[in-house]
Amino acid sequence: MAVGLREVAARAGVSVRTVSNVANGFAHVAPETRRRVQEAIDELGYRPNTAARSLRRGRTETISLVVPELDSPYFAELASLVVRAAEERGWAVHIDQTDGRADRERRMVSGPAGRSVDGVICSPWAVAPEELAALSAGPVVLLGERTAPGRLDHIAIDNVAAGEAATRHLLSLGRRHLAAIGAQPHLHNDTARLRLQGHRATLLAAGLPPAEDRVVAVSTLHRPDGAAAMARLLDGPSRVDAVFCFTDELALGAMRTLAERGRRVPDDVAVVGVDDILDGRYCVPSLSTVAPDKAQIARLALDCLARRIQDPQAPDRDLVADHRLEERESTLGAAARRRQSSPPGS
Template identity: 50%
Template sequence: MATPHGRSIGLRDVAARAGVSVKTVSNVVNGYAHVSPGMRLRVQAALDELEYRPNVSARHLRQGRTGLIALAVPELDFPYFAALANVVVHAAERRGWTVLIEQTSGDPDRERAVLAGIRSLRVDGIIFSPISQLDDELGRRTDPTPMVLLGERAVAAPVHHVSVDNIRAAQEATEHLLGLGAKRIATIGHEPHRRGTGTLRLQGYLEALRQAGITPNAALIAETDGYHREEGARAMRDLLSQGEPPDAVFAFNDLLALGALREAVDQGIRVPEELRIIGFDDIEECRFSCPRLSSVRPDLASLAETALDRITASLRDGLPEPDALESQVRHEVVARESTIGREPA
């Protein structure tokens, strides 16, 4: 709404309508706690009546900020990263930030450029999901822009880190299969020359087997060169060609699992009667595959909120002590038809 003179509604207009000081209106708009409930309701009524909209850009400028946050991810055509970008954008909007998205394609040079700063743009913070080995670069990072790493930290560095407990999550996925009676559980997604998420998920898988008294079989650990559907299908073909094929598969992401599922069905394998399959990430496609795919669901909303909280805190207070830089978000195993079958009508 605008005033009769055509200018935008400001704090002074709201203060005049509510009969309070401009400072009180500012306190309510900025969410300060030391305003009485009655006064807050009075000011809020004036804000609503006048349809006041804060000038976020001006606020950022007064604080010496741009109002821009960068999100750097490997591939936007990965459903997981598309979903992550969606929740980050919406969470940032609620805080008055605009998100710039940088796709690195997993290229080491482009990921190093993110560490050095998002091109020539000035941003208030960076949320970064790297897949390259950037140990030295992280340790030497000099760019003062607050950064939050998503995924696995390869080296101690002065940046926040938010992740899922991949070891525990993978262990629970494998335990789900064990609990259904599986004995020859294969895993798809091991990348022996890359440290990170896959290494931790393999560790969780092996721990679940150890606790179940099962000796790991190297023939059941299928290596891949990526996490795409075709890699999952190829790995599944190799596993099914063995003299004694697996009776269950834990794939390190849902695209691998969906590729494996397609290959198994094409070979006439009944899922889950003859082969149980579970993935990781719980992308939307899991609910529409046939059969519907079981998966590990990370709390993406919490991941986004926590990352933005850490950037906000860094802008306000600087970095905390090193032991306060690590955060983990919740996860859960979502059982569907690919492991437990179709529920009776």
């Protein structure tokens, strides 16, 4: 049943090697031979055996994408872009979820993936990048923050600048009682810390006193965490007229709580998030956000990986992807609709 080079060769009356040459588009095959072989390939429906090819070539043309979870919009959108970009290179993508569990992150970077894929793009959550660097058994590109320089390539947006941009935007609206949702002091993950740093620095520069009771920590970055955090803020002693959420999902949860409590957004409380997930464009009110250039992140990650696969000894790179502030209704109110007449397509 299985059609291999052998069968095609027999049919076309040439050697196995010649069929291989034709199948791979190698040079120096006589036009007439090529035609005859191609015909046999088509007739028999030959498909190269990926396993044999990988074994022989030592390359799988497959990469692994490791994310905490795929049902989170940010990672889903990122995964979509990575798959698309990989496809342009002829690479297949193999997806793993870690659920943010440290053991799984370690395994994905060091484990079986190290042998069955050419490289790994990993978005770590619980494990410190330095540790992952030590474990890696092949080309690995990390997505997200890394403060200490390590052995691995790494791509992130400027999270301090992102925190500053969001905070400046809220201040520019005249808000003076800013809260932040999304600190994660318990994690070896610097993303939240850097966003908070940008937030604090901007408040300080504006002459506003730091208000630690208005910085709310969360255990994960999903809507329920944002909703609970917002409830805690509203139940707390401090007045709040603006909230910087470290992810859009947190922001959507926060807006949910605000709606339930009858607070108007942005009139009573302005909200800004980070990630620019699709939901944020269509929810009511639409969500202002710091938008990382996800397509660029995907592209850079693959470039990096390609380079490292080609030369495992290449020096480390730390690349910074672009971001920009998207001002929408959750901060500007109805004015946003005039500014950006029609919501962009998905």
